[in-house]
Amino acid sequence: MWPCLLAPIAAARLAAGELVAAAVLPHGDFAYDPSLLVDKVERLAAQKLHYASQTAGRFVRTADPATVFLTTPHGLELSHDFLLYENPTLTGFAQVGEDLGPDAKTYNVSMTLQTDEDVVPKLLANLQAIGANVTGLEGFGMGMPLPISWGEVLPLSFLQDSSTPLNYRVVVMSVPYRRYDEDVAMAEELRTMGGAVGKFLSQLPGRVAWIVSSDLAHTHRADGPYGFCSCAAPFDAAVGDWMSSLDPEALREATKHESAGAKSCGYTGLLMLEGALNELGRDNWIPSMLALEAPTYYGMGVATFEHIDSVVV
Ligand SMILES: *[C@@H]1O[C@H](CO)[C@@H](O)[C@H](O)[C@H]1NC(C)=O
Numbered sequence: 001m002w003p004c005l006l007a008p009i010a011a012a013r014l015a016a017g018e019l020v021a022a023a024v025l026p027h028g029d030f031a032y033d034p035s036l037l038v039d040k041v042e043r044l045a046a047q048k049l050h051y052a053s054q055t056a057g058r059f060v061r062t063a064d065p066a067t068v069f070l071t072t073p074h075g076l077e078l079s080h081d082f083l084l085y086e087n088p089t090l091t092g093f094a095q096v097g098e099d100l101g102p103d104a105k106t107y108n109v110s111m112t113l114q115t116d117e118d119v120v121p122k123l124l125a126n127l128q129a130i131g132a133n134v135t136g137l138e139g140f141g142m143g144m145p146l147p148i149s150w151g152e153v154l155p156l157s158f159l160q161d162s163s164t165p166l167n168y169r170v171v172v173m174s175v176p177y178r179r180y181d182e183d184v185a186m187a188e189e190l191r192t193m194g195g196a197v198g199k200f201l202s203q204l205p206g207r208v209a210w211i212v213s214s215d216l217a218h219t220h221r222a223d224g225p226y227g228f229c230s231c232a233a234p235f236d237a238a239v240g241d242w243m244s245s246l247d248p249e250a251l252r253e254a255t256k257h258e259s260a261g262a263k264s265c266g267y268t269g270l271l272m273l274e275g276a277l278n279e280l281g282r283d284n285w286i287p288s289m290l291a292l293e294a295p296t297y298y299g300m301g302v303a304t305f306e307h308i309d310s311v312v313v
Pocket residue numbers: 093106107108
């Protein structure tokens with residue numbers, strides 16, 4: 001606001017608006033609630049994911065963002081365009097336990113989010129101006145909330161302190177459902193979209209965290225709903241490499257396995273985040289892979305990406 005009155009370094013520090021942190025968080029039931037699994041080995045794997053997700057959530061809270069940008073593969077999905085949620089309030093619930101099958105006992109985890117109404121229209125205009133495939137959605141005359149569910153509620157639950165509700169404004173972006181057939185073909189578009197979003201967010205006055213709602217390969221087991229692919233384990237391993245190194249080669253390797261049938265819903269969000277971190281200088285980010293497990297037929301991974309404050313010498 002008053003940069004001319006301050007020493008340059010202090011001004012730079014005050015202008016703390018930037019992408020300060022990023023995390024990949026699972027939305028699978030078992031990372032949220034490992035006790036759903038009775039098998040000891042499965043439950044232990046789920047517990048690792050659960051604790052890692054809590055750690056990642058604390059990491060994001062500590063970065064003290066004003067706004068959380070979330071990419072979701074399981075929100076409201078348009079056929080072709082990426083979607084930005086415009087309603088001031090988003091609310092809904094995840095039915096936890098559904099991953100055990102249609103007859104399983106479930107319980108509801110509900111959440112209400114406040115949209116960052118300042119950021120969303122600007123981001124939309126910014127992306128449309130560069131010709132991105134993106135559309136905004138206003139529902140019900142903006143007077144009622146837009147719905148959210150497991151893809152949004154479960155990852156963001158890890159950002160929540162048990163005692164206090166989420167106090168961030170959110171920007172929710174969902175990936176179009178052409179991803180089911182075209183995710184690999186969309187790779188360049190996803191990176192470009194992520195880069196444009198990252199650049200925009202990094203120029204905001206407020207601090208922003210980027211969350212990828214993501215599970216990994218869904219073809220780990222022959223008795224799972226998507227069957228078995230020998231590409232599932234190598235897909236998850238390649239994503240794990242990327243989470244520990246940010247090596248672009250690792251995501252190219254993951255792309256090969258996704259193309260072979262890994263069936264990862266979060267693949268698209270990982271590429272968007274890669275685009276953003278690349279745009280903002282991948283050397284400015286410290287990646288940490290906190291967990292990588294496949295307790296049942298689908299894999300999950302947890303990672304954090306810490307921004308090195310290049311301003312402070
Ligand atoms: C979860 O919420 C839905 C919608 O309100 C409701 O139909 C369902 O019975 C709830 N499930 C449980 C286990 O409470």
